[in-house]
Amino acid sequence: MNSAATIKRGSSSLLVLFIVFVFVLCSLFLVLYGAHVYVNIRNQVDADFSHRMSISYITNKLRAYDLQGGITVRDGGSSFRLCADSQAPMALYTFVYYYNGYLMEYVAQDDAAFNPYDGERIIAVESFTVRLIPGGLMFHVGIDNEVVSFTVSLKCV
Numbered sequence: 001m002n003s004a005a006t007i008k009r010g011s012s013s014l015l016v017l018f019i020v021f022v023f024v025l026c027s028l029f030l031v032l033y034g035a036h037v038y039v040n041i042r043n044q045v046d047a048d049f050s051h052r053m054s055i056s057y058i059t060n061k062l063r064a065y066d067l068q069g070g071i072t073v074r075d076g077g078s079s080f081r082l083c084a085d086s087q088a089p090m091a092l093y094t095f096v097y098y099y100n101g102y103l104m105e106y107v108a109q110d111d112a113a114f115n116p117y118d119g120e121r122i123i124a125v126e127s128f129t130v131r132l133i134p135g136g137l138m139f140h141v142g143i144d145n146e147v148v149s150f151t152v153s154l155k156c157v
Contacts, residue, residue: 054122054123054148059152061096064082065083067084070082071137081093082095093107093110102121103123104122105122125142125143128141135153136153138150139152
């Protein structure tokens with residue numbers, strides 16, 4: 001009778017160890033799955049931020065210069081020029097354009113002094129086009145293997 005009790009006690013210990021092992025294994029898989037979900041959510045948040053930031057930057061620039069003659073599409077749609085008052089003696093021109101994988105901004109006093117290399121990097125993009133449409137501008141911006149298209153309505157166009 002003593003050996004049967006020892007076997008029963010040994011098998012119950014083995015059953016408890018098996019249950020603990022299954023619990024630890026399930027906990028490990030749950031943590032790994034949670035980390036995977038977190039990384040996917042974080043990547044989506046980063047991509048959404050890039051999209052929103054580029055659209056917001058362009059829209060805010062255009063709204064600031066929304067007056068007659070303040071916005072000019074240039075270079076076949078790869079850039080646009082902004083000027084608050086081109087008749088002023090010290091007029092400042094702001095150029096927003098695509099160059100070497102970046103949306104760039106360049107500010108100069110002379111329209112002819114524009115040099116794309118000297119601009120300030122705003123955000124990394126894969127492509128950028130702008131075209132004049134009735135009532136505004138249509139943009140196509142390539143970000144993260146996706147093309148974001150949006151329209152900005154303007155009073156001056």
